[in-house]
Amino acid sequence: MGDSKKLKPIEASKQFIYKYFPDCDGAVLAGSVVRGEATDTSDLDIVVFDKSLKSAYRESLIDFGWAIEVFVHNLTSYKHFFNLDYQNAKPSMQRMILEGIIIKDEGIIDSIKEEAKEIMEYGPERWTEEIITTKRYYITDALDDFIGCKNRAEEIFIANSLAELIQEFVLRTNSCWVGSSKWIIRALKQYDVRFTEEFVEAFDTFYKTGEKSKVVLLSEKVLEPFGGRLFEGFSLGKEKL
Known part of the structure; x- marks a missing residue:
């Protein structure tokens, strides 16, 4: 030892x-x-x-x-x-x-x-429009699952995935480095302290009370400058004619 x-x-x-x-x-x-x-x-x-x-x-x-x-x-x-x-x-x-x-x-x-x-x-390599579109779809998909879920155990882990997707989207679309674990919050603070506080409050409120509205509003706020939620018309891997 x-x-x-x-x-x-x-x-x-x-x-x-x-x-x-x-x-x-x-x-x-x-x-x-x-x-x-x-x-x-x-x-x-x-x-x-x-x-x-x-x-x-x-x-x-x-x-x-x-x-x-x-x-x-x-x-x-x-x-x-x-x-x-x-x-x-x-x-x-x-x-x-x-x-x-x-x-x-x-x-x-x-x-x-x-x-x-x-x-x-x-700084990190900038995301292409194709990557941004794909990430919008993933956030939308997770958000819809989160809103519709009635199982508390499942909700918790959907929220975890949504938090990961949101922090990555915000940082990468603003040409910032991302992090893992405790470095998620550190990277967000380096980008924008006020947004970080809003991010933490939204998920903390859900984990403590089960109230989803702040997480939903935060997700939509993040997506809005890029066209909002994306489901209909999204396609990945399909050959163009």
Whole structure:
């Protein structure tokens, strides 16, 4: 299980690198401890660069009193993950590198940070009209299911899906990065704090009381600038004559 004494995050990270990756070319500490958002269950996210490695890997372990997630790359493998994150519009790797505190550097970290910065500032690929149309249909379909459903258990999970669809639609149609889990709210706040409050209130009201009206109004408000709900006439995959 490793050492039971919990060191300060930076000290623990430095000792971790010294113990497990003494010959690496660089390492950064990222995550909630860097952002000042750590909780009692937070772990250490450490990205390691080692030119001797043939391929990237991820590993979880406990040492120095911390749960540690280590993301290990050579000097080119991280580019593949940069690209995957860009395609998914979820720049997890870029964010870790950009916000990360340097633990060790043999002259490579600055250039990698600059790559991450350029991607973050450029923003995600814009949705095409076809994608927007398809997403409108998916939201409409989920909204109709939500409105018509009388089964409380099913309603809850339809609402979950609708919340995911709405946050993605709002962020992507406004050329913003999206997130998963807790990063959904963080990404929404970066876009528009007032909308985020409205979004949270609508779904919180439904989960607490079963009242659907705020979620319905929010969904329609999001769709309205793009033509509103979409069902009749929607087609996907049909060959054009």
